[in-house]
Amino acid sequence: MPFCRECGKEVQEDWIVCPHCSTNLSNVPHTISMQDSVIAGDVVQSTSIQSNVTVNDANSITEAIKSASECVACGSICDTHITCSVCKIMSHCNICINDISNIRKQMRLCPRCELVELEKRKIDTDNMNKMRYEQLTAEQEKKILQEKFYLKVSAVAIAIGIFWLLWSTIMVIWMQNFCEEKYDYENGEFEGSGDYRRDSLLDEGPLGADCYYGGWQSPGEVRFHWDGMGMHFAVPGWIVVMGAFSFFKIYSSRTKKIY
Numbered sequence: 001m002p003f004c005r006e007c008g009k010e011v012q013e014d015w016i017v018c019p020h021c022s023t024n025l026s027n028v029p030h031t032i033s034m035q036d037s038v039i040a041g042d043v044v045q046s047t048s049i050q051s052n053v054t055v056n057d058a059n060s061i062t063e064a065i066k067s068a069s070e071c072v073a074c075g076s077i078c079d080t081h082i083t084c085s086v087c088k089i090m091s092h093c094n095i096c097i098n099d100i101s102n103i104r105k106q107m108r109l110c111p112r113c114e115l116v117e118l119e120k121r122k123i124d125t126d127n128m129n130k131m132r133y134e135q136l137t138a139e140q141e142k143k144i145l146q147e148k149f150y151l152k153v154s155a156v157a158i159a160i161g162i163f164w165l166l167w168s169t170i171m172v173i174w175m176q177n178f179c180e181e182k183y184d185y186e187n188g189e190f191e192g193s194g195d196y197r198r199d200s201l202l203d204e205g206p207l208g209a210d211c212y213y214g215g216w217q218s219p220g221e222v223r224f225h226w227d228g229m230g231m232h233f234a235v236p237g238w239i240v241v242m243g244a245f246s247f248f249k250i251y252s253s254r255t256k257k258i259y
Contacts, residue, residue, distance in 0.1 A: 003069070006088065008081020021083070071096060073111075084110035147250050154250070157243035164236030171206060171232070175224045179211035183222045188213075 004011050007021040016026045069077045074096035084091040091110040092100055104114050182190050182201055190201040190211055201211040210225040226232075 003081075006083050008069075008078075008083075008090070008093070010079065074099070082108060084108065084113050086110075086113040086116075147254060151247060151250055154243045154247035157239050158247065161236040161238075161240035161243060165233065165240070168229075168232040168236065171226070172229070175205050175207075175209045175226055176222075178205050178209075179224045180222045182211060183213055 002011050002013050003009065004018040004021060004023055004025065006023040007018060009018070009020045011018055011020075011025060016024065018025055069079065071078050071081065071093035072090045073092040076093060076095040078093035078095045080094040081090050082092050082094070082097070083089060085108040087110060089110055091104065091108065097105060101114065103109060103117060104111070107117065109117060179190075179201070182192070182204070184191060189199065190213070192201065192204065199213045203210060205211055205224055205226075207226065212223050212225065214220060
């Protein structure tokens with residue numbers, strides 16, 4: 001009974017190619033001839049282990065067949081041998097296939113090639129972990145740079161808002177002093193006001209401010225009117241508040257990450 005030297009499955013003697021694994025069977029002679037007094041006639045047996053050997057006893061034939069059918073992994077006598085897909089040596093059989101690892105089973109590997117595959121997978125895993133670590137590090141550095149930029153923008157916004165508020169306050173004080181200096185309390189009129197309205201001085205103050213005396217808002221007092229004065233306090237105040245909120249929010253989040 002001949003067997004394929006690659007997959008170990010039974011084949012016909014006159015087959016040129018194994019139908020199970022497509023191995024060429026024609027280039028290896030494997031005929032054993034024997035004659036025994038117990039077995040009548042000539043017996044021709046095929047094997048992939050020995051070639052052109054004449055045996056004259058049944059035990060030798062039995063041992064040859066047993067050796068050809070014995071699994072290199074588990075030692076069982078089987079009818080199907082499975083070769084390694086990489087190095088082409090016998091790996092396991094249909095009996096011990098359920099006892100080997102999933103990698104050997106799925107990729108049809110021998111123990112030596114299995115170690116090579118595991119080492120390759122370990123290297124691939126290490127490389128993937130390294131690439132992931134580098135990616136996370138780059139993202140973290142980018143985020144830190146963005147946070148530093150926003151902190152600087154917030155600090156600049158706070159500085160601009162505070163400067164604007166100080167400037168507006170100085171302008172208010174200047175306009176008030178200007179109007180009081182221009183008003184003559186003895187004559188009850190502003191200097192240079194003309195004969196039309198002696199109780200006001202229009203567009204003569206700093207930044208085109210108007211000066212007034214009395215009125216229902218402040219009777220008996222000198223006051224001024226500056227177009228857009230509310231905007232000059234509301235806008236910088238809003239900038240300072242929003243800048244401070246953004247600054248402390250980013251700063252507190254960075255402090256939590258550190259500790």
